[in-house]
Amino acid sequence: MAEATIRDVASRAQVSVASVSRVLNGFEKVSQETRERVTEAVAALGYVPHAAARSLSMARTHSIGVVLPDLHGEFFSEIVRGMDRVASERGYLLLLASLHAGSPLGTSALRALRGRVDGALVMAPHLSEEELAATLPPGVPIVLLNTRGQQGRHPAISLDNAAGARAIAEHLLALDRKRVVHIAGPPGNADAQERAQAFAARVTEGHGVTLQTVEGDFSERSGEVAVTALLTSQEPFDAVFAANDNMAIGALQALRQAGRQVPEAVAVAGFDDIPMARHLGLTTVQVRIAELGEFGLSELLDTVEGRGMPPASTLHPVELVVRATTGQA
Amino acid sequence: MAEATIRDVASRAQVSVASVSRVLNGFEKVSQETRERVTEAVAALGYVPHAAARSLSMARTHSIGVVLPDLHGEFFSEIVRGMDRVASERGYLLLLASLHAGSPLGTSALRALRGRVDGALVMAPHLSEEELAATLPPGVPIVLLNTRGQQGRHPAISLDNAAGARAIAEHLLALDRKRVVHIAGPPGNADAQERAQAFAARVTEGHGVTLQTVEGDFSERSGEVAVTALLTSQEPFDAVFAANDNMAIGALQALRQAGRQVPEAVAVAGFDDIPMARHLGLTTVQVRIAELGEFGLSELLDTVEGRGMPPASTLHPVELVVRATTGQA
DNA sequence: ACGCAGTGTGTAACCGGTTACATGTCTCAA
């Protein structure tokens, strides 16, 4: 037996489909009698409305597309948790569309969002503006998260990477560190670029301070490798700022293995404040990731529901958190 | 200007909608000329097929519902990562439906999956069989993950909790621990129950071994609280097995604060092998969570695509990982 | 000449809802 449709319900309740629809959607003008008959039939048949059909005729899906790069770990789960909170509060479901690096399939998958979602939250810090424009489905409201904006084509919400990196720079300068190393993130990544640039700008304002920047890829392993290379190069340094916590943790391991004291010989700082940072006493920049997700989705839903356009661009604040790896042991 | 429809494309290309549809779906019997005209029109209009309309007429959505409890952290991101891998490989999108504890909305949200997904992966270790039956949408293929099965109504894939707990028990017995504590998970949770039960069964086979079980809720905090209470109660113990790593980490903190040596005075073990466990040297049971997600989704897609029913029930293997908190310091 | 098979295309029904509009009934005032 196939699934019951609204017409099955109508014929069992001896009313028209219009009446069934009205009862189901809580429309006022329905007699008590009709309401009861319909309710009974719905229960008896175990009827559940068909979402695709409803979407088609109402042009609303009550789903929001979430487009994310190949994320792992805390960052992913936190941002989704924030979005999920808002989504379930406001009656939406989240449709996940991961953007696997270099997958041509990913692009077409995105366009397939048309007719499936009422809007999309897009986080793609590794895409250029042109790639982005070519990838996004047309006619779907978009909010960009942490992604290069398209000069006002879509509202964008970004982390205040510059402020965070500057705060770390100032902190290290205040500690009187002179030979500073920055382990940067992948070159194509917008967050990584902003952090590196702001950090360099501020740190080189210090008197007699040298800065050396090496490249990583945001993985713990790459942080470890980078520091090991520096150690063997004999190049002296007394502070390391990694573009994210993962790499900072890798750096800590390399230093520990080499017997360098942290923070006495080398101060270490990261970015993100993942839970592990707290356990390891890592100085870092706290990013309220879940809040970023919440805020992004709220803004998007506001525009989807027509409650006015959000401002073109917002910076999400971050906060310096000083812990043992730069403070007292 | 509204979005282009297939009829707009048809009229611009001077062909019928049927031909457009055939071209778009790579149907063979189309003349070269028609194909070109349609391709041109599609490009010119920026046409993208409307997913809801397609779903409705084809009765396929190419989406899979993922129903998860209020998860945070690694467990969530890992399981989703595994599913996502399979999903994008096989051309599906994931629709996330979190089951917030005690939210009546959650239930109705689940039924709303009808017409939106081709099947659902359901993980709800806190629901009873009856609750589950009342919550699931009818007529949608389901695979249960780590959830009390409904005696064969749906295929189920579960962690081999019993094997993991037994392995920990044997390990502790081999270390000659005599006064063992188990910090259990929430009482309504199926995983927690299985772990507690199997652990108790095996550990009490040891000669002259006592077991004390206290209750936690899977949070780090609750592990800390439990151990602190035990310490102040003066009750002696030389081993702690927490039902998950989070609680084990809390336990470690409480022990460290009290100055108890780990593993000399008290051996500590957890369950899950979250990344932090490796960093802290926590002995635990490794669960390949991403694999669980991959496997679950593969099985589900097989049944959705009619490649035969998976076995009614599968146990996902786990593995003991011995580290510093029970081994040599 | 005819029938027949094969090929490409178009027409229209259908998927399962929503909803504008028409219809029917009832009440009450003129």
Place this chain on the structure above:
DNA sequence: TTGAGACATGTAACCGGTTACACACTGCGT
């Protein structure tokens, strides 16, 4: 008695695709 107005209900068009079926055209064998 009649007509207006309020109200509940039903009919059918519509959302945007897919596809069964009908049709027209071609080239072939007899």
